[in-house]
Amino acid sequence: MSVLRLSGWAGLAAIGPLVAWLTPSLLTQSLVAQATFLAIFALGVGLLLRQNGMVSFGHAAFFGLPGYMLGALLPLKLMPVELLICTAVLLTAGAAFVIGLVIVRAHGIAFGMLTLAVGQAVYEAATRMRGLTGGNDGLSLRLPPHLFGLSMKTFQQPGGMLIVSWLVMVTVLALVSVLGASRLGVLTEAIRDNEERARFLGYRTLLPRATMFAISAAVTAVGGVLFSLYNAFISPDTVHWTASGSALIMAILGGSGAFWGPVAGAFVYFFVKDLLSGYTAHWLSIIGMALIVTTVAFPAGLAGVVPWMRKLIESRQGEDPVASA
Amino acid sequence: MAIQLLNGLVYGALLFTVASGLALMFGLRRIVNFAHGSLYMLGAYIGYSASAVFGFWGGLIAAGACLALVGLLLDSVVFRPLQRRDPLTTLLVTFGLALIAEDLVLTIWGKDTLSFAAPSELAANWSLFGASFPVYRLAMIGFGAVAALGLFLWLRLSRVGLFVRAASQDPVIAAVQGINTDRVSALVVAISASLAGVSGVVAAPLLSLAPNMAGDILVDSFIVVVVGGLGSIGGAFVTAIVLGQINVLGVVFMPELTSLLPFLLMIAVLVWKPAGLAGERV
Numbered sequence: 001m002s003v004l005r006l007s008g009w010a011g012l013a014a015i016g017p018l019v020a021w022l023t024p025s026l027l028t029q030s031l032v033a034q035a036t037f038l039a040i041f042a043l044g045v046g047l048l049l050r051q052n053g054m055v056s057f058g059h060a061a062f063f064g065l066p067g068y069m070l071g072a073l074l075p076l077k078l079m080p081v082e083l084l085i086c087t088a089v090l091l092t093a094g095a096a097f098v099i100g101l102v103i104v105r106a107h108g109i110a111f112g113m114l115t116l117a118v119g120q121a122v123y124e125a126a127t128r129m130r131g132l133t134g135g136n137d138g139l140s141l142r143l144p145p146h147l148f149g150l151s152m153k154t155f156q157q158p159g160g161m162l163i164v165s166w167l168v169m170v171t172v173l174a175l176v177s178v179l180g181a182s183r184l185g186v187l188t189e190a191i192r193d194n195e196e197r198a199r200f201l202g203y204r205t206l207l208p209r210a211t212m213f214a215i216s217a218a219v220t221a222v223g224g225v226l227f228s229l230y231n232a233f234i235s236p237d238t239v240h241w242t243a244s245g246s247a248l249i250m251a252i253l254g255g256s257g258a259f260w261g262p263v264a265g266a267f268v269y270f271f272v273k274d275l276l277s278g279y280t281a282h283w284l285s286i287i288g289m290a291l292i293v294t295t296v297a298f299p300a301g302l303a304g305v306v307p308w309m310r311k312l313i314e315s316r317q318g319e320d321p322v323a324s325a
Numbered sequence: 326m327a328i329q330l331l332n333g334l335v336y337g338a339l340l341f342t343v344a345s346g347l348a349l350m351f352g353l354r355r356i357v358n359f360a361h362g363s364l365y366m367l368g369a370y371i372g373y374s375a376s377a378v379f380g381f382w383g384g385l386i387a388a389g390a391c392l393a394l395v396g397l398l399l400d401s402v403v404f405r406p407l408q409r410r411d412p413l414t415t416l417l418v419t420f421g422l423a424l425i426a427e428d429l430v431l432t433i434w435g436k437d438t439l440s441f442a443a444p445s446e447l448a449a450n451w452s453l454f455g456a457s458f459p460v461y462r463l464a465m466i467g468f469g470a471v472a473a474l475g476l477f478l479w480l481r482l483s484r485v486g487l488f489v490r491a492a493s494q495d496p497v498i499a500a501v502q503g504i505n506t507d508r509v510s511a512l513v514v515a516i517s518a519s520l521a522g523v524s525g526v527v528a529a530p531l532l533s534l535a536p537n538m539a540g541d542i543l544v545d546s547f548i549v550v551v552v553g554g555l556g557s558i559g560g561a562f563v564t565a566i567v568l569g570q571i572n573v574l575g576v577v578f579m580p581e582l583t584s585l586l587p588f589l590l591m592i593a594v595l596v597w598k599p600a601g602l603a604g605e606r607v
Contacts (some may be wrong), residue, residue, distance in 0.1 A: 121584075
């Protein structure tokens with residue numbers, strides 16, 4: 001079983017390089033690369049939704065923060081760039097943890113409102129603190145010629161970035177699936193379902209939830225690092241709440257029942273948007289309706305399709321006398 | 326200085342009229358209407374088009390009436406069918422509605438900023454405290470004060486207001502006592518939506534119209550309701566006034582930090598009182 005599972009992960013990891021090799025079109029490669037950034041972004045949002053049962057309208061802040069940190073800290077040459085990247089992700093997670101300690105105490109919908117406010121605070125800071133962030137003009141990243149032993153060009157060409165970001169995405173996905181089965185994962189799910197009972201059993205409930213919030217921010221930050229390396233540029237649009245809203249929609253469309261749901265949601269969202277952009281200007285209405293229909297009628301999202309099909313196949317087999325005999 | 330305080334009151338009054346609707350809806354249905362900013366925006370745009378034909382006051386009335394109908398529709402099509410579902414469902418559905426409303430505005434009125442002139446009766450400037458101050462802004466403060474007083478008297482003195490307060494405290498017990506909570510809720514949502522729409526028109530001469538106005542007012546209104554205590558009109562009133570002052574005084578004393586001050590206030594209050602200033606009170 002575990003061999004099967006490992007080869008499954010290996011197969012999934014191979015898809016990215018395969019796509020890069022099979023499609024000579026730079027445009028397609030670039031689209032897939034950008035979709036993986038958003039998939040990692042949505043993975044963080046989905047993790048929070050699945051483990052804590054909380055919706056975030058402010059994760060774009062964690063997507064953009066590492067980029068801004070890189071932009072501000074790269075010229076200072078404080079440490080090797082590789083270390084700086086890790087530090088940026090960790091600092092983002094740390095900031096999320098501190099914010100989380102305050103806002104995860106608010107429940108359900110109030111939490112959603114607070115994340116929106118926190119996200120917009122970061123957006124306001126990005127537009128106002130011109131000296132640090134470049135304001136509305138954005139900030140160019142002064143990247144070194146080499147990173148993690150690879151030429152910087154690898155990170156900025158669609159084909160190279162596609163392979164890198166795909167492998168990172170599969171790694172994060174694997175880590176998220178491990179996290180879901182871990183002690184923290186199970187505990188947060190218990191708190192999500194009934195905080196009072198979890199507390200009654202003797203568990204602290206604030207810390208695990210804040211930790212999960214920080215981890216989900218870290219996942220999103222990894223996507224943000226890839227995004228800012230690829231573009232070598234960061235602007236306030238990246239941290240605007242509409243970006244958080246899109247990531248939340250991806251996570252909902254994909255479904256939070258399975259850990260891979262948000263990734264599927266992100267790819268579907270991104271490519272349907274790209275396909276439709278040539279035909280209609282009413283993307284906002286389409287995605288709005290898709291969100292409404294999914295939340296009301298198919299809360300399990302795309303991830304719900306698999307158990308549904310399995311059930312369908314099993315019931316077919318049950319009806320078939322030859323198969324049951 | 327006194328002029329700055331007045332300017333703060335102008336924004337505070339506007340925030341209160343928008344946020345009070347959010348607070349009322351939360352009290353009754355335990356839901357958060359993510360499309361509340363869109364109601365404000367739709368009101369402003371409807372008022373803009375109607376005022377071209379009927380003048381400013383006609384536009385104001387048209388926006389109020391149209392948005393009351395939108396509110397009734399919202400309650401019967403969205404809130405009532407979803408009332409037994411997780412409140413997150415309603416939040417996400419209204420988020421979807423907000424996206425559709427933005428598309429609607431982009432399609433009908435375009436993405437350019439539109440300006441909306443104040444009515445000629447109120448276009449003058451008065452000299453106050455040794456400076457000149459637009460009468461229209463005074464009228465905005467007046468509008469906020471009238472709305473606050475009206476809501477207060479309605480909730481405290483009228484029979485329906487009593488029902489609203491009872492249903493906010495415990496919808497089930499209120500229903501058991503014979504209050505038709507569905508009808509009370511339809512009325513409250515209609516009034517909230519209408520108030521948001523009228524606020525959109527009232528704010529338009531000052532803030533002008535653009536499709537992103539919904540998001541901007543929504544963020545500030547959320548801060549007002551969360552800090553004030555979800556569902557509390559009194560809490561929303563106090564917070565809106567304070568936030569209005571913070572905005573204006575921040576511009577004077579700490580221009581770089583102004584936009585961050587509301588968030589810092591929010592964090593500070595939540596550390597101190599996680600349920601908001603008014604807590605669970607209505």
